[in-house]
Amino acid sequence: MMNPRVEMLMLLPALLCLFPGASWAATLGGLGDNVLGPYKFQDVGNFSTFLLDRSSGVLFLGARDAILSVDTSNLNQEPRKIVWDVPEEKRRSCVAKGKTEVDCNNYIRLLEFLGDGRIYVCGTYAFDPQCAFLELTSFTLEKAEDGGVKMETGKGKCPFEPSQHYTAVMAGGTLYTAATSNFLGTLFDISRATGSEQERIRTERSINWLSDPEFVSSAFIEESVENNPIGDDDKIYFFFTEVAKEYDLYTKVKVPRVARVCKSDVGGMKTLQRRWTTFLKAQLVCEDRPSGQRYNILTDVFTTQQTPGDPSSTLFYGLFTSQWEHEELSAVCVFSLTEISKVMDGPFKELKKTCENWINPEPVPTPRPGQCLNNALKVEGFETSLKLPDKVLTFVRDHPLMENSVSAAPLLVRKGVRYTKLAVSQTGGGDGQRGAVLHLGTDRGELHRVAVVGQNTTLLQEIPLFSSQEPVNNILLHQGLALVGSPLSLARVQAEGCALYADCKECARARGLGCVWSTEEAACSPTTAAPGPGDVVDYALKKCGTVEGRCSPSMSELRVSLGLRLLLPCVQLSPRPCSWEHPPHRQTRQHNSDLEVTVTEDSLGKYICTCQEAGPGVRDPTPCRRAAYDLTLDDPSAIGVMVTAGGRHVLAIYILFFFLGLVFGAFLLYFFTRRRSIVHQGHHLPDNSLSSEKGRDLLGSSATPQSPSSASLLSDGFRLTEKRNGTATSNTTTTLLSNNGNGGLHGNSYSGTLISPSNGHGNSLYSSCNTSNSGLKLTSEILAADLLDGRTGERGRPQERESGDEVDEGLGDALGDGMKGLEEEMASFPMYKSPAPLAKCEESSI
Template sequence: MEPAWTRSNGSGPEPVQQSRPGAGPTETAAEPEPNQYLDPRLVQRFSQSGISNYSVLLLHPSSGALYVGAKDAIFSLQTKTLTEEPRVIYWNVSNSNHESCKNKGKREMECHNYIRLLQFLNETHIYACGTYAFDPQCAYISLLDFTLERLENGELRVESGRGKCPFEPSHHYTAVMADGVLYAATVNNFLGTESLISRATGKEGERIRTQTSVSWLSEPEFVSSAFVPESQDSSEGDDDKIYFFFTEIAREFEFYTKVKVPRVARVCKGDIGGLKTLQKRWTTFLKAQLVCENPVTGARYNILRDVFTLQREPGSRSSTRFYGLFTSQWERDEVSAVCAYDLQEVSQALAGSYKEVKRDCNKPAYPEPDLYPRPGACLTSSLKVEGFPNSLSLPDKVLTFVRDHPLMEQPVKARPLLEKKGTKYTKIAVSLAPLRLASSELDSTPILYLGTDQGELHRAVEVGEQAMLIEETVLFPSDEPIQNIQLDKDSLYVGSSSAVVKLPLVNCSKHSSCQDCVLARDPLCGWDPSQSACVQPGKSQGVLQDVEHGEAFKLCPDTGKCDPQQTVVKAALGIRMVLPCMPPSSWSRCVWKLPKDLPAASQRADGLEVIVSQSSLGEYSCSCMENEISCDTASYTLEVGDPTMAAVGSGSRKYTMGISFFCLLLGVLLGALGFWSFNRFTGSKLRHTEQRYAETPNSPSILSEGMPLTEKKNRLNGLNIYANVNEVCDEAKENGNTLTTMKHTGAPLASCEESSI
């Protein structure tokens, strides 16, 4: 089993978006590199040879089964252990469909049956849909024996998937099941040019869809959907609603390029279309713009990637909140943001003024309509008593207006909870930790799980108006996007193109000290003084925990970590050294005290880089500050001498001064010979090379004191792991490279002439 990397701090077919039940500053400082393993015993993986695209996950909470949709296959896994032999349904494309697909100009890899939809139809069946070689089909899975249901004649019980499932595996798509009826947002033709939101199953007379108009849908990219049974909390007998989230081309702006805008659209479950106007079309389709903008920097994120629906107070529909993942159309560098929208804010926007798309600047805005019932509104109990039993009884004027004005004037605004540069988030899931913060009136704290396009899983905790990253875990050995995240009570399931991974929601044991445990700011972890261990708060009394401020130095007993032992470092003149100093957490900022006459030094994320000279000798100390509390983390005295006397660690990493001096002398002689042997042009190139060697690139931080460095293999698990220093420099000598190396235990190495302690 391949281990997953974790750091504590704060492509194949596109993913299938499964609907789910149910602000922080932009980072500028360098983040700490991964420095811990996620215990391999806590991570389970599932994959099967020849099968890929494990992008659809459906969790059955009561039976302990995880259903996985992949290419040409559907699996039933036991959540207790993914390593058990799974039950599997192979749903392959027929030879005739496969050949027809290729004859239409599609690639062979596209002419398979990519499972895009798994939804519980009822207690006994799952409704499943796949692309089926660009001819989407749907079938029924019996939960009793986990087989595809068949007709009396033995043939599979299948039906057309048009309007329920996309034709192409990479098309953006979403669907949700509401009381046994499927509501889907997808494309309706082979070319993918006709998008629609529809009630895709149920009674034939009640299957309705969106109007074919750019004012309704304009090249949308659907990402998520949610069923909110608002009638349960309504005193007015309101209808249940289905929400769809997507990005589309804005028609209300006239610009030199296509401007994309994120939207939320809503339809009512009781809508069955109009009698004359809007026949077989939604009469309650309204949409509003979502704004995710930082008011300080002015950064606006206009492309929606994913949405997770959460009840902030379990059981209360009115507490529903939508967490959205955004990127920007305008930023050159990769950047992501998370914004959250309350259901009440969305409802207010949809109950506000209608937007008139003006093509003439001199044309006045459309006045508010004096129409009854309100266009686009769901039918409440009082309206039904007044003579509007269903949407078929609505007046034509009301239907005509909502047909021409589906967009609302007022957007739904939010400022980012989290902004992350250099990262592209693909999926989000949110859970609630049983912890009440001083900044909140609720008894729970949201924890965000964010999947990236590089196979990483980030974890953040929402505190007030911002979310703080507390952990980053690399789950997959190659750069493959996370395509799905499903939450269970104690576990998390992640799907990608190559595998399904199960890992625990919490792993407090990785924090070995009180300071590390408290500084992690994990709502699911706290320090138990009686056990001298980091544990889950619910399983122990009197734990030390401070999620909001992380004031470990006030809570934790003195363990001497703020009084580091003075380390004497001896090295030869001209050697480049790295003095390690790792911040206790990602919120810490470290400052070095340097010798008075030090000409220059380069501070890195893992320490301080200096070149040993007479002026660089002296005392160095590293102090890290968090929450205005400073703590001395490392202290060194740099002297000229034999480095083997000051090196600490394994003997394999100690080098004698004689070997270093010999290699250094040989390098100088070769350099001098080359200088006198070649012309000025060659000499200038040589000086350029020497300058390049003097510039040390960033190297990875200390992984752990007890873990040996291993050979670099194509960014193993997404990290730059450097080879053993002996092997690197022995190989260099075999190739005629005479650069000398000094390696002291516990520090990274940037090149063969760098020495670190």
């Protein structure tokens, strides 16, 4: 029997052809066997780590309890597999510690080349991270003397949990990691994880250094010999999101950071022993200043060099989302190494402060704290970080954060889409202008391509690769190919070249990348000719015989019916906001760039979405029309029918509410009639109710009588309690009444003062104090109790106070079911029956 996934892949190209206008149909249809699913990987899943041998094209995949090897040039070849699982005894021990059986496996999180024909492999190993060595020639793990896998501890090199945020990079054969370092996942370290014991250093355990970080990416920037006249040190950069400590706000504000350490750093002699002496961090700001929208959650970073071999041309493309947006949102900002270095060489931020005011910043000592070693420092006698003076080390320990931020305007903003991974390929436009193609993976198994040329951003393709439940978690670019991975699958698609744009419209959208459509050959090919005047894409689209352009879409007629709710899409590529032109009515609501419309007679007409096209540094953006719709009625003769049906629905609702009101009134009448008959018959409440002698003393004495003005005395009392583990408890000596959710009343303490509730305006309500017994005055909202007192004519007298256990027992026995329980609860309040004894007035402040 054929695997259902195989059948799906065979039918997918045919199904996609049924959708007109699907620009990616031909591209996906040509994938063929370029998508590998679980059936090909022998039921191995949870792929989380990719490592590519670019010389051979072999891709190594870290999975759950296994390591796979795939030849990317021949995906039909069976993948090679190494099983590295956890012994059953260790798995049971992991489960006994409170972890799930799924997490108590060995998830391979680290694959790095060692340079000696081996790969360093680390896995979670049932919450006890372990590392091993993989021999490339034999594709086996090194064995120990007992025949098992030769392992060493992976703590500090690999996370304990498979879902923890983590990043690592190999620099000159030494591993640098950013990971959790304890079982609970509460300690975080950026460390040099391998090498001699003296060189294994890490960050200081301080929230000023790392505050609940979520590590994202890391990069090793090696200085070139030709372009490094000052002899500057190599550097390692770490990107993460953490909780900001420099903002005094009520909520936890997350901020993206970039941190830098120097490769030759070995720590201090006395201060910062085995700690980084060059650890500095700065805030990354991805913000569209005209709209004020800031994207503060960093999710992925791609590092590339505009000029290969020149470290100063390094660019970091960051993928962001927003902490404050409830809907899906993604943005891309690019930061240069030059700007980051400038901020790292700038002023330090002073985090210390007194009770009220910021203290004066400390003077910066010399040599500059956090500076990497160079020729000038070595001439001064600082050949190693061990020789740095204590005042320098103390300063950098207390000042890890820089005052200035690394800012950039977004290249791309997409609402309604959540991107998970990013890769960038640099291209050269036909007019010599450099461009870039953003390869973006979504959380729904899609690959999107976006062209960025100058200040114009154009969506090229949207290619579905996996099922909607498989998010893209890896993208590698190799020899014009994109290797895209999900937790269960692997895909290989063409990533570069004009040939991947199958029709004239797709080729026209890539005109800024140097592509042109050939009518004779019916193919898209590269060109060095300069683009035409005006908008590059629109001018190219006109040659395709279509009036629809990137900024001039054709009008789409939508046949709708009255009462229908629909969402009109508008693809926003610019970071600037979009606006809609529509008929003057109020039946619309904008969701980010899309527009929700409720169809009425007045809402029929034309809807046009216009976005502001602009890139970084543009002050006067140009309007770009992105979508146009014409709403027309599907069946005009149905108007009267729908109106009549709508009127019937309204009438039915009125009738329903009328009958509900009658039922509710009858219920109230029955309640008061029954209560009146009980009172006239002289029936008394049982002794265990709150109106008995025991319950009456729950109120105790009060310095200030209550005058509650809220709708419920129970809610006022409950606001003064602290709820723990589902029960209300009092942490003061105040006598309170609280509702535990089943109709019962519990007194939390039986001595002290009765705090008066707030009146809703921040002021407590007080009546005049005296030493006589005066009744508590209640508002008209609970007038029923006052009426009951008038009918009975009884006035309560203070009685001796019973023990607390008897009070609790009496409260429990007083609980009833249905209407009887409600009656007893209303009548059980002693404050409805008689006044509470009052103490002398005392000054009170709430």
